[in-house]
Amino acid sequence: MGIHVPPLLPNEAERLAALRDLRILDTAPEAHFDAVCRSAAALFSVPMTSIALIDSDRQWFKAKCGVTADGTSRDVAFCAYAILSDDALVVEDATADPRFAHNPLVTGEPGIRFYAGAPLVVRSGIRLGTLCIIDTKPRTFSEAQRTQLEDLARIVVAHIELHRGRLVAEAALEERTRSQALIAASEERYRTAHAKLERTADLLLMAQEAAGAGVWEWSLDEGVVRNSPESARMYGFPCGEGATAWVDVSVAELAARVHPGDLAQMRAIYGDALHHTTYKLEYRVLHPEGGNRYRWLMGCCRILRDEATGQLLRIVGLNIDVTERRTTQDALEQSEARLALALDSGSDGLWDWSVTTGYVWYSDRWHTMLGYEPGEIEPNIRSWERLAHPDDIRHARALLTEHFEERSASYVCEHRVRTKTGAYAWVLSRGRVVARDEHGAPLRIVGTYIDITERKASEQRIAYIARHDALTGLPNRTVFHEHLEQRLAEVRRGRGQAALLCLDLDRFKTVNDTLGHPAGDELLCQIAQRLRTTVRESDVVVRLGGDEFAIIISHLDHAHQASKLAQRVIDAIGQPLDLGGVLVTVGVSIGIALAPSSGDAPEVLFKNADLALYRAKDFTHGTFCFYEAGMDAAVESRMQLELEMREAVLCGGFALHYQPILRLIDHKTVGFEALMRWPHPTRGMIAPDAFIPVAEETGLIVPLGSWALQQACREAASWPDDLRIAVNVSAIQFQQPGLEESVLSALAASGLAPNRLMLEITESILVQDADAVTACLHRLKGFGVLIALDDFGTGYSSLSYLRRFPFDKIKIDRSFVREISDPGAAAIVRAVVGIAKELGATVTAEGVETNAQLEQVHREGCTDVQGYFFSRPLSAAQAIEFIGGNMVENS
CATH class of the missing domain: 3.30.450.40 (GAF domain)
Incomplete structure (x- = not known):
């Protein structure tokens, strides 16, 4: 495709x-x-x-x-x-x-x-x-992450808008500078032409040729205006032959060529000029090429009178084409208007600095953006030096020098300036040298100020977010890696010892699943606060993610300091937490690695602290463990076991063995408990205690449990109809969706009657979400499946579980059977039997290995037994033989 x-x-x-x-x-x-x-x-x-x-x-x-x-x-x-x-x-x-x-x-x-x-x-x-x-x-x-990304995009757009504003301002400044130069050149030409007007009439045509000016003479008594060839061309009149051929036109013809909008002004000035000696006027005349186009002329004249009588004789004058200057001036005015609009539309201020004198012109907006009144600041470079933040002056001067020496195209600097309130505002200052002397030294530089305080605040917020956990406010992994690398670099240079503590909360998932994610978030925030108050100011606490935290002890004199801190953390976190009126208690396991003895590279120290944490969680909850050599070998061995287990799950490498359950009253077999076994091709038979915990931690217990249900039901379907099969169900299976479907699928595929299947659960399953688990058990029992409470008395031992759910069987753990000769153990067994009778449940004693134990549990009232005294777990074929022999014995 x-x-x-x-x-x-x-x-x-x-x-x-x-x-x-x-x-x-x-x-x-x-x-x-x-x-x-x-x-x-x-x-x-x-x-x-x-x-x-x-x-x-x-x-x-x-x-x-x-x-x-x-x-x-x-x-x-x-x-x-x-x-x-x-x-x-x-x-x-x-x-x-x-x-x-x-x-x-x-x-x-x-x-x-x-x-x-x-x-x-x-x-x-x-x-x-x-x-x-x-x-x-x-x-x-998440939606929160989407919002953060869109916020960052708005900051990019703000930078683009600053870029657009900078283009407009720079273009306006360049256009203004160019226009000023053009005006200066045009005015210089005018001054040259005007000076030549003062010469004698014989030099007027030379002036025309030298300055592109047109000469004219108006004889008042004749009403005729005589125009030099250049003057005639300016008005669009046809010229005679020869360079000095004058062209005579009437005043009316000349007025017809003038723009109607300028005639009234021209007549007024002429009338006024008759009482004086000279006049000057700029006006428009039709362009020689016709159409509606006009060109601008500047006319200057002198009134000539009879010296004896003072009578007016004639007016002689000079016309200069100033179209180019007027066009440039109009463009300059537009440019300045655009510049003013650009400055007024943002937070920009304009400055113009004469480097040689120190004089600086500051625009009104420059003043007001900093809170000052226009003109309040002395127009001198000293004002900038007084207002700039002391920490920024050196950097700003370096950038300015770089531009003065032509090592950069422009001066660009972000720095702080003191406002009238005394606070500092961030500004982006841009400037460019617009005049240099013959040696290249700067004479004048112009530029702008843009207020970027809000942008700087946004960047600081982004920088904070990038380095801190959004939920707890603790430093995040970025800060963790930076600080750990920095401290270990000092350790490598012989500057003392350090320690890294990796923390993992115990029972956090139970709280999160039971009370909901908001409660879990609140728990993490309270834990973070407890960690902050427990460590020293020089130590660093970070959240690595989820319920994982880390502490870097920067300065360590002895290992017992790390031990004391770890114990303080365990004690602090172990105190009850109030989550919206619900008191909960969690614990923490801690792994500790010391530097340099356990590594002086960040990745090595972190790995070793994590290995120690793994070992601490193996021992019991709420403890700490130091890293020791060989831990990594144990972890590697466990990882290898996990890999081999995954392969065995895929390839069908597991098997079920069946331990008989006998009724005490007549020693008749009433069923079997299915027990999972792993016959490894090279390691031999691997004990369940070795692989079941790994299967639960990795989630492999879910496919294994589903397979065990299918296999056990299929085998039991071939047994006599009065025999039941008991299958253990892990707490992990209850946490995943699909347990009920898996049970019904196994029954349907095998044809086994639901009342011949007994699911054995432990008390730990009921702790994780008692309401949801109880509802699931009721649904399964509604299908006809039997439910047994396994290992009763070894877990949380809450009698409320027995009251909330009508178990079909309670199994007494082998630890009580082993100590049944002890009066205390016997009393517990007797009490459980009494409760079971009241609830209508049978009682199975597990782990019966001697005749004395058998007689004792019988006296205490147990109804069923299983254990090595009768039979070890059997293969499927051996179970069939056992059933046959038992039937013969009871016939």
């Missing part, structure tokens, strides 16, 4: 235009974008993150973490799907999603399995790309 090609958005052209207007594609890496990628990788514990921009035929990574490529084609980009909506796209397993299952990024490198991408929405419907996280393993993604 081919890969799915993502569809295009209806506004794709508008979206691409918005992306290209930003001029951000194929630009150099920027620290704040890279920081967001690193924060996302740490926050979500993923190997790959990127900020992807979707072009017409590709996705390009503006920033990335853990990604080697600069981009991919758009056809294979997950992000091309993510921009189809404003909501984040989450793909928990790409191989199960038809859009991506055959994608080369999934079937090949980098082997994407998990993807989550939040679109970068700059305005309604315009999504430029995504902030995405990627893993090579499938994983789930």
Whole structure:
């Protein structure tokens, strides 16, 4: 099958235009974008993150973490799907999603399995790309995590908007600088032409040729205006032959060429000029090429009078084409308006620094963004030095020097500035030298201030989230690894000892499953607080995940300090906790590894502390254990046993043996207990005590238990109808869905009557969720299946269980039978028998091995027995023989 090609958005052209207007594609890496990628990788514990921009035929990574490529084609980009909506796209397993299952990024490198991408929405419907996280393993993604990812995407959008604002401001500054230069050049040409107007009439045509000016003379008595060839061309009148051929036109003809909007002003100035000596005016005339186009002229003139009488004779003048200057000036005014709008629309302030004098012009917005009144701050570089944070000045000066020496294209610095309230605000200062002397030394630099206080606060929040557990507020794995590496580096240099404690809560899962996840979360928060108050200030407490914690003891003089701390932690955590009015008690197991004696590398010390924790949990709950050499060999042996067990489950390597259960009144066989055995091909018969705990810890007990039910029912179906089969059911099987279906399936497949099957459970099953387990047992009993309470008296021993559920049988543990000669043990057996009789249940004594024990349990009232005194567990074939012999004996 081919890969799915993502569809295009209806506004794709508008979206691409918005992306290209930003001029951000194929630009150099920027620290704040890279920081967001690193924060996302740490926050979500993923190997790959990127900020992807979707072009017409590709996705390009503006920033990335853990990604080697600069981009991919758009056809294979997950992000091309993510921009189809404003909501984040989450793909928990790409191989199960038809859009991506055959994608080369999934079937090949980098082997994407998990993807989550939040679109970068700059305005309604315009999504430029995504902030995405990627893993090579499938994983789930909660609503809280989706919200965190979308929050990070909003920070990326904020950076993009800052980038857009910077482009507008810089363009406006450059346009203003260029326009000022053009105006200066034009005015210089005007001053040159005006000076030449002061010369004699004989030099006027030379002035025309030198400065591109047009000369004219208006004879008041004739009403005719004589124009030099250049002046005539400016008005669009045809010129005669020869460079000095003047063109005469009437005043009316000339006025017809002037823009109607300028005629009134021109007449007013002329009228005023008749009473003075000179005048100057800028006005528009029709362009020689016709149409509705106009060009700008600047006219200057002198009034000539009869020296004797003062009578007006004529007016001589000069026209200069200032179209270019006026156009530039208009553009400058527009540019300044745009700059003012850009500054007024954000939190930007403008500054202009004369480096040689120290004078600095600060815009009004520069003042108000810091809480000052316009003009309140002295316009000098000394003001910046007084307001800048002392810790930031050195760095800012270094960056400024770098730009002054032309080692950077512009000055860019993030630093703090003191506001009028005395607090410090973060600003992004950008500037560029716009004038240098002949030696290249800077004369003038202009720039902007952008308030980034909110962005800095967001970055600090993200940094905190990336390094702390969201639930408990404790430092997380990132901080754990950093601190452990740092401390062990000091240990390797001979600076004392350290210790690592790995903690795992006991019975946490029971609380979480019984009272619900909110109660479990509250428990973890209270445990975290107890750990904080138990350790020293110099020690580090972290949450590794789930109900696992760790403590790094930074400075250790002797091993007993670690022992004392571990015991304090055990005592503190063992105190009851109030979870919404319900008092619960949990414990903790602790593994301890010392540095350097148990390792001076982080991964070695952590592994050894974990091995010690594993050993502590083997002993009993609420204890601690130091790492010792050889523990890893024991763990390796256990792991090998687990691997071989998994293979045996798949290959049918287990077997059932059957131990007879006899009725005491007539010694007749009434049934068998099915006991699981593992005949290993090389190790021989492995005892249940060796493999059953491993099976329960790994979950293998579920398929093993299901197989045992099927096998036991199939064997029992061939026995006489009065014989029952008893099968043990683990607590783990009750925790998984499907137990009832497994029982009914075994009965249906074998044809065994339900009342011939007895399920044996222990008291520990009832502790985990008594209501749910009791309901399940009632349903099974409703089907006709019998229920026995096994090993009674060795667990929690709550008589309320006997009251809440009518067991068909109670089995007395072999430990009481072994001590039956002791009056105390005999009294317990007698009491259990009495309770069973009241409840209508039979009583089986397990582990009967001697005739004395048999007689004693008989006297105490037990109804059934099983044990080596009668028979060891038998194979299926041997059980058939035993049944036959027993029938002969009782016939």
